[in-house]
Amino acid sequence: MASSPTIVVCTACHMYSLSISVSSEPYTCDKCRNIVRLTEKISELESRIQTLMEDSKNVRALDTVLDVTSSESPVHCSVPVTTPMQQGNWVTVRRHSRGSKHRSSVPIRTSNRFSPLSEAPTEKPDESALVIGDSIVRNVKIETPANIVQCLPGARAPDILANLKVLANAKRKFSKIVIHVGANDVRLRQSEITKNNVKEVCDLASTMSDTVICSGPLPAYRGDEIHSRLWSLHGWMSKWCPRNNIGFIDNWTSFWGRPDLLKRDGLHPSGCGASLLSRNMAHSLRVCT
Template sequence: MAESSAATASPPSEPLCCPACHMLANSSASFSGHATCNTCRLIASLEARIDELENRIRTLDQISKQLVAEPPINCVDASVGTVSTTMTAPSQQGDSSWVTVGRARSKRKQPVGPVSPGAISKRMKPTANHQPTHVSNRFSPLASPEKPATLVIGASTLRNVRLATPSVIVKSISGARANDIESNLKVLAKANRKYSKIVIHTGTNDVRLRQSEITIQNFISVCRFAQQMSDSVTFSGPIPIRRGDEMLSRISDLNRWLSKCCANNNVGFIDNFSSFWGKPGLLKRDGIHPNPRGAYLLSRNIDRHLTEASS
């Protein structure tokens, strides 16, 4: 009986492998009838939700900037820095027996009767001369420095970047691609902002489009516009992330193309890919954003490039 039961037993099935994360599973329940495992499909759905939320944030950010850019009400003359006071005379009414008294907003009226000369002299006191009030901005030295500052702009990878180079402005835009960075530069250009150097950090969000030709055109476009705002433009290359072999291969190809394109067009390039390669401990658990150690390394790479460019 033991031999017959052993003969009828089915051979053990081979473990299933997920093509995205290469996870092995003995049960098909971990895949639920799909090619990829349940964990990878959950991560993909969360990434799609994150992209949607980031697009909403960018839209709200652009709307808020447009509202801030609208001119204020004409109550202060900014060109001369004075506040003007306007005095209006009371309107003449058809009935001569009533006159308006009190504040301009008051509608209370009093009848006119016999008035003594002393009361008339009291009512006809000379109006005090209103001197214009001088308005100045005590933060103006900070708003218009003698030397233009350096702008470092890019995606959320720059969120925890802290640079030791003086007069550097770091602008982090969540989920930004190359075209989003160009839109922000156009807003700054309308305000007549000029910078001594501009460093653009992007790449991770652009490769998600899976459209290499469009990505290349977006990089060329943002580079040309940045060159109109500064004589020194630098691209900070992408960092390798842990999101599957396909995503890593695209980032590697983009980094290779970007380094060659910058060298051929007299544009600076910071090779962050080589600095982060083989060091997974520099990234957070999401596998995309650098942790404090990774942010320190990225800051050091940008600082080193800015120091070499200034010397």
């Protein structure tokens, strides 16, 4: 005997539909799933464009410094010729003033989006804590001045690992390190590779701090697939972290059933969501040892 249709409500647009199969998972209609997929692609493209624009600015600024220093031999630039990710701090050079025999000092400054890490206080490294992650932590605010929040838009676990390696090579140490990663990794649909990448990030962070904390993923309202993959990642992290002496922040429980804590893209935290995420991290920094 055929099953009678059941009325279900879309969690995104709250429209009613008839469905034969009944599932405990939140229901999303086809229209909303298509909108979510398009919004996800747009958000990813925006993050990539922003990253490319920032890197392009850094490369142009570095080229300017190198051109100036090459025209005046007594001056040596302290910026290593490396990738924009590994460029150093502010650099001041001198060049000839046009139309005059006297030299004037003209500061030329270059920077990159990772400069806040290099500018962090180093006098008391044991008192500074580092929060590093993808665009989810963009608006995270931690009250303690010694805490450093570094946002890397579009970053996956290997990108976080690469930035930590730069700090490790510079002999940087932190009292605590909070890592938020995963939202971009689950799109690859390679759960085992993602788990191994997260393990590598935590292993390296453990050499830079005695306390490493993983900030768990937020529930995403962007379709059943990404929601399911993030839920699976949350479940794995909540078990793996305690077994390996890694702190874990359960953001899923805090954000579950609260779509108002996310922006319209269904992924990034809203103003209230960013405040809640900040409180979760601040609490974990206080209690984890």
